[in-house]
Amino acid sequence: MGKEKDLEKNKGSVISRRGFLKGMGTGAVAATVAPTALVSAEKSADAKMGDAITRAKIKLHINNETHEVEVEPRTTLLSVLRDGIDTSGKRIDLTGAKSICDRGECGGCTVQVDGKPIYSCMMLAIDAAGKQITTVEGLANGDQLHPVQEAFVQHDALMCGFCTPGFVVASKSLLDENPAPTLEEIKGGLSGNICRCGTYPFIFEAVKTASGKMGG
Amino acid sequence: MSEKKEYKVIGTRPIRHDGVDKVTGRALYGADFQTTGLLHGKVLRSRHAHARIKSIDTSRAEAHPDVKAVVTAADLPTAADKIADLGESAVNLKYLCDNILASDKALYTGHAVAALAASDPHTAEEALELIDVEYEVLPPVLEVREAMEDDAPLLHENLKTDAMGEKSEESSNVASHFQHKKGDIDTGFAEADVVIEHDFVTGTVHQGYIEPHNATALYNPDGQLTIWCSTQGAFAVRQQVSEILQIPVSKVKVVPMEIGGGFGGKISVYLEPVAALLSKKSGRPVKVLMNRAEVFEATGPTPASYIRVKMGVTNDGRITAAEGYLAFEAGAYPGSPVGAGAMCIFSPYNIPNGLIDGYDVVVNKPKSNAYRAPGATNAEFAAETVVDEICEKLGMDPLEFRILNGAEEGVSRIDGPVFPRIGCIEATEAAKEHPHYEAPLEGENRGRGVASGFWFNVGLKSSVAINVNPDGTISLVEGSTDIGGTRASIAMQAAEVLGIPAESVYPTVVDTNSVGYTDVTGGSRTAFATGYAAYEAAQDVKQQMTERAAKLWEVDAAEVQFADGDFVCVNGKDERMSFKELAARLDEVGGPVTGRASVDPTGVGGAFATHIVDVEVDPDTGKVEILRYTATQDAGKAVHPSYVEGQMQGGVTQGIGWALNEEYIYDKDGRMSNASFLDYRMPTCLDLPMIDTVIVEVPNPGHPYGVRGVGEVPIVPPPAAIANAIYRAIGVRMKELPMSPGRILKTMGKL
Known part of the structure; x- marks a missing residue:
């Protein structure tokens, strides 16, 4: 098996995110930790795979709520949003952003960080510390849907709905920056998101309608 | 069913029931x-x-x-x-x-x-x-023709070829060989003035559900x-x-x-x-x-394939014979959709003499699975490209040719079934009459192509239960998972029967212990068959409600009729109640009303589509840009036209991806080199023009509202239509999918 393993390492093209970060070494990881974000860091007591993993306590401001979470430096923002548990024992449980490609290729995990759309699978949680994070769950104002959400429903700009949270957040971000986009600008603004059901034409209409509603 | 019927709910565009859940991130998918x-x-x-x-x-x-x-x-x-x-x-x-x-x-x-x-x-x-x-x-074997060779490495030492019911003695990678025959192929080709024959190769493609x-x-x-x-x-x-x-x-x-998303996968x-x-x-x-x-x-890609097509026509444009050879990669285990491909390959046409051979072949790739009209896109890419060349040789308009030879009621497919009332010719006529078809297309390296497609659709079993609520709404319990809006299109069919708005129906998809047996959401069957079950369950509710109204009014049930959303007494008594009013009074006459139906409808009615596409090819890079796209399709009756349009646009989008970009790239050891969305490139907004849709409605006699399945056929024509457009643009016939820049340059002799 030893030889087999070596062969695999040479030939296989699959690199796990964790394996990659382990390979970078703790120095590189530490360098990505914003000092202000670091509440405290400690050696994980339960690291059993032979590598001591540093954990960091950080504060995440998500949809106007603040959560203190303890994360390994490699933990992505997406992972915390979906599966994280804060230090008070509360599940974050924001599963609107989807884990689809986990490599920044499809836009299904798009959230806003300080008003900018980002792929939450490509941002480490520690890099989001202290910033304002808005997920699709945070767009509606109580029972009042955000105009983009309303327009998506009105225009049936979704089929299976799996890419929809990402498209909704990306569309909102586009309109935040450019309240009256042309069709070409809409296409450009949403080109980082994939809809396999091919609902694009309805999505363009929804964005135009939302633009009108938002005064664009 | 031939006359146009007036409906109150069918054909309207209500807001989907699950819309808010899905735009707020609340809808719970498996990983959630x-x-x-x-x-x-x-x-x-x-x-x-x-x-x-x-x-x-x-x-x-x-x-x-x-x-x-x-x-x-x-x-x-x-x-x-x-x-x-x-x-x-x-x-x-x-x-x-x-x-x-x-x-x-x-x-x-x-x-x-x-x-x-x-x-x-x-x-x-x-x-x-x-x-x-x-x-x-x-050693792996990674290509269908290599796998069919006698000295190919064997995947399964015990696999014998099932050749038209006979098992081979020797083990083989060919799991099965079947044949369909109609008329006499030799006579057919002897009658032809023009015969065109080519072979085609299509790559392995993934369904790509995100x-x-x-x-x-x-x-x-x-x-x-x-x-x-x-x-x-x-x-x-x-x-x-x-x-x-x-x-x-x-x-x-x-x-x-x-x-x-699933698309069959x-x-x-x-x-x-x-x-x-x-x-x-x-x-x-x-x-x-x-x-x-x-x-x-x-997981299941759709198979790569090798297809050979030979067609013969008379000088006045009549098809006399068609022959197809289809070899599909099943992947690691037998069971490619070659059978379905053989059912579709020539089916938009009335062909007197035909012969189709199909081979299901195992190779060292993932076990193939269904992908939207499985097998049909591969098959009709080949057939529709040959048809285009025939039209060119004859100097005939390709849509005129399709109308002249179009399949219609009473025509038998080469694999046997006789068509009921279908809209093959009507969908083609709609394309011919569309302004796109006659619109000027100027500029170098630009061309317009057309192609048609067929998918047979399936029926299968579905169950629906309906509970009448005291507020005049109904809860509709179903077993069909909703991939693209079927909650709405099924609810609408129940609403139509009961004379209530679609918004008064609350559909829920439930687990296997909570509803009668229901087959998959696939085969373009859900709006047709589960819709049929909803129609029947609503009829059951209507019947029971009629009896309750009779009880309330102390008349015979035969003296109560249901019309325009009201229960009416027809024996001279002046009694009338709306569905809502009666629902509120059910407890006075026996308690709750629950309707139910399980169906297995067979009158599916096939689906036909014709597409028109304009492309521009960059002769230096080989990149193809889609300039304009129009899709026509017979939907029988579009229950929710937005969803039909959405299915048409979605099928076209996937078809464009298949035509131009998508394929599995393997190294010689059989490892996929592009197993990511970055390297397996699916269409984004930037790759598409607006896609015009024209819904044609030739009611399906096998469904109470004339519904036909619509989801799959729109993926069938795009690769052929685009190949034909590329030919008109730069004068080369593409016989391999995808028609990626490299392949185009190679075919142009530039690589």
Whole structure:
């Protein structure tokens, strides 16, 4: 098996995110930790795979709520949003952003960080510390849907709905920056998101309608 | 059904019932499911495309304190060669089991070999390294024609060719060979003035649903297994899991979560039996999620194929004969959609003499699976390209040719079935009359192409229950998972019967213990068949409500009629109640009303589409840009026109991807080189023009509202239409898919 393993390492093209970060070494990881974000860091007591993993306590401001979470430096923002548990024992449980490609290729995990759309699978949680994070769950104002959400429903700009949270957040971000986009600008603004059901034409209409509603 | 009917709900565009859930992120898909005590499973996959498994040692993984269970094929009940009945199709149980966890051989890169469950997904992923597998690496065979050669490496030492019912003596990679005949092919070609013959190759393509496969299982000590997953068919999962684990279906409850796309690829089980075994061993619920590379490498692509088409026509444009040879890659185990391809290849035409040969061939790639009109896109790419060349030779308008030779009621397909009332010619006429077809197309390297397509659609079994609520609304309970808006299109059919708005119907998709048997959301059957069940269940409600009204009014039930949403007494008594008013008074006359229906309708009526596309080819880079696209299609009756348009646009989008970009790229060892969305490039907004849609309505006599399935046929014409447009643009005939820049430059002689 030893030889087999070596062969695999040479030939296989699959690199796990964790394996990659382990390979970078703790120095590189530490360098990505914003000092202000670091509440405290400690050696994980339960690291059993032979590598001591540093954990960091950080504060995440998500949809106007603040959560203190303890994360390994490699933990992505997406992972915390979906599966994280804060230090008070509360599940974050924001599963609107989807884990689809986990490599920044499809836009299904798009959230806003300080008003900018980002792929939450490509941002480490520690890099989001202290910033304002808005997920699709945070767009509606109580029972009042955000105009983009309303327009998506009105225009049936979704089929299976799996890419929809990402498209909704990306569309909102586009309109935040450019309240009256042309069709070409809409296409450009949403080109980082994939809809396999091919609902694009309805999505363009929804964005135009939302633009009108938002005064664009 | 021939006359146009007036409807109140059918044909309108109500807001979908699940819209708010899906735009707010609240809709729960399989990966979103949580429960207490959850473990996380990961699957160890072969990095060899073809290898004998000499041994698997799981002891190091089992010794890990955070690993709670490890499973291999040895944990599956002994899978002898036995035919498993999966309702829709029969499958050799050993193949079904071996695809879940390989026993003796790994047959493709990504083939599951073992799995384990641990306290968190990262530990599980790392602990996979503690499972030791010893392989004897074998040479892979990666292409259908190579696999058919006599000296090709054999995937299955015991696989004999089923050649038209006769088993071969020698083992082979050819699992089956079948033939369809109509008329006399030699006479047909003898009558032809022009004969065109070409061969075509299409690549392996993935369905590309963006939601990765997922399954969570809980195996209780009493033997009751519950599975939460995203699937096109909860009952199909129940049946497969029951066969693979050899437990009765009554012991398995499948809870369908929301599903993020399927397109045919979420019918087969992959993770469900694995999660169940891990849960059984660990005593805890276990969730297993695939990552994107696993989805590409281990789940059903649609097969690569080699197709040869020969057609003969008279000088006045009549088809006299057509011959097709289709060899499809089944992947690691038999069962490609070559049969469906053979049913569709020439079906838009009335052809007196035909011969079709189909071959199902195993290769060292993932077991192929259905993908939207499975087999038809490959087949009609070939046939429709040959038709275009015939039209060019004859100097005939290609849509005129299609109308002249178009299939219609009474015509038999080469594989036998006789068409009922269909809209093949009407859909083609709609394309011909569309302004796009005559619009000027100026500029160099630009061309316009057309192609038609057929998909036969399926019926199958569906069940619906309806509960009447005292506020005049109804709850509609169904077993069809909603991939693209079927909650609405099914609800609308019940609403039409009962004279209530679509918004007064509350549809819910429920688990396998809570609704009658329902087949998969696939085959373009859901709006047709589950809609049919909703229609019948609503008729049941209407009948019972009529009897209740009669009771209230103390008249005979025969003296009560239902018209325009009101129950009316017709014996001279001046009594009238709306559905809502009567619903509020049911408790006075016997309590709740529940309607139900289970159906198995067969009058599916096939679907036809004709597409027009304008392209511009960059002769220096070989890149094709789609300038304009128009799709016409016979929907029978469009229940919710927006969803029909959405299906048409969606099919076209996928068809464009298939035509221009998408393919699995393998290295010589059979490892996929592009198992990510970055390298397997699917269309984004930037790749598409606006896609015009024209819905043609030729009512299907097999459905009370004339509905035909609409979801699949729109993916069929695009590759051929685009190939024909490329020919008009730059004068080269493309006979390979995808028509990527490299292939175009090569065909132009520039590479």
